[in-house]
Amino acid sequence: EDQVTQSPEALRLQEGESSSLxxxxxxxxxxxxxxxxxxPGKGPEFLFTLYSAGEEKEKERLKATLTxxxxxxxxxxxxxxxxxxxxxxxxxxxxxxxxFGSGTKLNVKP
Amino acid sequence: xxxxxxxxxxxxxxxxQTVTLRCDPISGHDNxxxxxxxxxxxxxxxxxxxxxxxxxxxxxxxxxxxxxxTGGTYSTLKVQPAELEDSGVYFCASSQLAGGADTQYFGxxxxxxxx
Numbered sequence: 001e002d003q004v005t006q007s008p009e010a011l012r013l014q015e016g017e018s019s020s021l022x023x024x025x026x027x028x029x030x031x032x033x034x035x036x037x038x039x040p041g042k043g044p045e046f047l048f049t050l051y052s053a054g055e056e057k058e059k060e061r062l063k064a065t066l067t068x069x070x071x072x073x074x075x076x077x078x079x080x081x082x083x084x085x086x087x088x089x090x091x092x093x094x095x096x097x098x099x100f101g102s103g104t105k106l107n108v109k110p
Numbered sequence: 111x112x113x114x115x116x117x118x119x120x121x122x123x124x125x126x127q128t129v130t131l132r133c134d135p136i137s138g139h140d141n142x143x144x145x146x147x148x149x150x151x152x153x154x155x156x157x158x159x160x161x162x163x164x165x166x167x168x169x170x171x172x173x174x175x176x177x178x179x180t181g182g183t184y185s186t187l188k189v190q191p192a193e194l195e196d197s198g199v200y201f202c203a204s205s206q207l208a209g210g211a212d213t214q215y216f217g218x219x220x221x222x223x224x225x
Binding site for chain 2: 042049
């Protein structure tokens with residue numbers, strides 16, 4: 001079965017302190033990698049899709065990158081409002097189902 | 111444009127009772143998915159509808175779970191009878207195209223507690 005592993009499980013940053021989250025995956029053939037943000041009590045909110053190694057996507061302070069084995073979510077000069085759980089997911093063989101990682105819980109302190 | 115909606119937001123029931131969760135997908139999305147997150151675990155796939163047809167129900171835990179999507183619009187997920195291990199957050203998602211070709215948009219979830 002496809003596996004998605006995220007690290008670290010939790011990350012505490014000071015406001016303005018840049019860092020990266022990791023998502024590694026084992027799939028027979030990558031059909032896209034999706035990043036979501038989840039706030040407490042809410043559903044996952046779509047951030048990015050990456051389809052091929054070397055691809056990069058940016059949104060405000062977030063930048064997602066993809067290699068053949070893993071993806072990184074870089075957070076530049078984070079603010080407290082960036083605090084959330086960040087999830088990555090990959091589609092299965094038949095595109096029907098997403099396999100999710102356990103998420104990285106990010107806490108940005110002012 | 112309205113997003114995916116789910117009802118109820120919370121449900122607390124006794125073991126052995128029945129609960130029905132409802133999901134309204136984004137208008138025009140033929141694909142509808144159910145997922146579940148139990149405490150401390152990752153979000154896991156339950157099943158996938160294309161319009162009113164079940165395409166993949168490989169993630170359904172057992173026959174106490176019944177999902178329907180009559181008319182290809184909203185979907186219901188019934189748990190009967192509920193067991194303690196059914197507690198968790200149930201998410202619904204929808205997409206226009208399947209999986210790798212399109213993004214799945216998630217609802218806010220229904221938190222189910224079985225006592």
